[in-house]
Amino acid sequence: MWLIRVNMNDLTSRVEPLPDAYKHLGGRGMTSTIVAKEVPPLCHPLGPNNKLVFAPGIVTGTPAPTSARVSAGAKSPLTGGIKESNGGSSWAADLADMQVRALVVEGQAKKNGKFRGLHLVWDAAAGQPKVEFFDASEHAGKDLFEAFPKIYAKFGDKISISGCGIAGEYGYGNAGIVYNDPAKRPTRYSGRGGLGSVMGSKGLKFIVLSREGSPGVPITDEALFDQGRKKMIDALRTHAVTKPKGALNTYGTAVLINILNEAGGLPTRNFSSGRFEGAAKTAGEAIFEGNKQRLGKELYNHACSPGCIIQCSNTWHNPDGTEAASCVEYESDWALGANCGIDSLDDIATMVKLCNGYGLDTIETGATIGVVMEAGVIPFGDSQGAINLIHEMGKGTPLGRILGGGTAFAGKAYGMTRVPAVKGQGMPAYEPRAVKGIGITYATSTMGADHTAGYTIAPEILGVSGKQDPLTPEGKAALSRGFQAATAFIDTSGHCLFIAFAVLDIASGLEGMVEECNGVLGTQWTTADIGRVGADVLQTERAFNEAAGLGKETDRIPEFMLTEPLPPHNQVFDVSDEALDSVYAEL
């Protein structure tokens, strides 16, 4: 197993055996450990001392279902704290197959307008992966939908690609890292936290993997691994949410639009209401029905990456049946829809595709546009205006650069007070005033406002893993803490977070996840270790953040949410500072 270091100062690389201390790490556990150990917390995120780390999860690349996930980590240009952003793509599985447990990009190429690419191949003679550099300057300033086919043409069909778009070249706080989807489109993202700009700042544009000939992931105890894998498959195939033609496979993640709206927790028009009158028109059901009408047949969703049996990724189609955009996720649909007062799926899809092409995070983009709509730059509901604003970002105009800085940055530029962000990161699609537990996660997560960091929505709204009243703050600090730790484990395991819906309800599925990890690593974890292993990761991240100046005083929800009641339930965020502080104090 290997750790690869690429030095962009002098365009050299080292392939090192994985240090023993990292043997039981993967995914987020790996990226956060390396970032915390090697990146000076006070360094400039776009300077030469930041490092960009990629790590596949523990079971990524194995036949474990729904596990082709990769963590990207660095100090975030958006939050100034540690960042792990998770993506699903064949790129993850290919990196694992080449037995690369961590890829660390260090230093910074001279700023001369040139961009490099990395090409990782399996060197059969040496029995290890090898790094080659190539000139990627011709792709600078280009739409990713234009660049990707050229990369495939150059390196062949069997590759996988990660990279940054124009947004990353400009150094935006809102710049994701893109990966290919199964149809070779640039649509899968480690979207959050500006990691695309860390990549761009190093003079690095693409990382191409040619896995041919690589040996695959070694498994220490095949029988145990298989036992765990079968339990996981059973759980995913039987749970109503994750099974074939279940909710995720049929309607995609945007099936959440209606239920959050019904619960009064769908942030609307820059977090000024919890209900959007256009919710049903933009929901997952409308995507399913709209596709059926336009294609003349039912269309179920596809996998973002090899080996996923949940298959939640959708494609929206134009009236003539041609493809409009993939994938219209709940978060993107909400950010560019309800949050901007826009109720046209066609316009939302246009914006999703533009974000994918420019290398922008859809959540940060929609949250930013919502703020400047309130500032009067364009009115709420003006989808053509919103499309133009995304083009401004792509062109790098002065306005585009203000928007590209993200929600908090644009809010400052326009003197706004209703700015939905924590630690500089724009809030996702759940209203803290209507769903208190997720507000605690937003406030306290090491990532800034991040729903995936501790998805208390499951019990608070969906009735998964028990049922809890979303409006009460009681007991929610403990709930968020438990979810944050369990999530850090799942992000380390290499499974997609969506397996949680099944394994939180089906105990054998949870056992299966741990047995898969034990089978690969030879560890002897039990389900009781999930919280501990996850908590270790959180502690590491927390220590980095404190040293970077993000202490507990930054674990707070924006002031307007403490004072402005949110319709329809007319609630404020009434979680005490003591409760917020207890999340990490009692970890």
Added chain:
Amino acid sequence: MRLRVKLFAYLTRYRDNLSSGTPCEVDLPEGATLADLLRALQVPDEEVKMAFVNGLAQPEDWQLKDGDEVGIFPPIAGG
């Protein structure tokens, strides 16, 4: 009493020509509960995961009143 009822996702198959999230009016005798409503709609119990009355999730024995807005969901999730 008269209720405004919305069915979501695949629960719409229990009502002809009703699209997800479009309200329909249902008349029930005073004192009816959520469980009575599901029976009247012929939506099988086991397919219902969450039922909201005026934006708040309620149990099946919840007593409804005139003018209530009800939203009924099968098991769903996303992120």
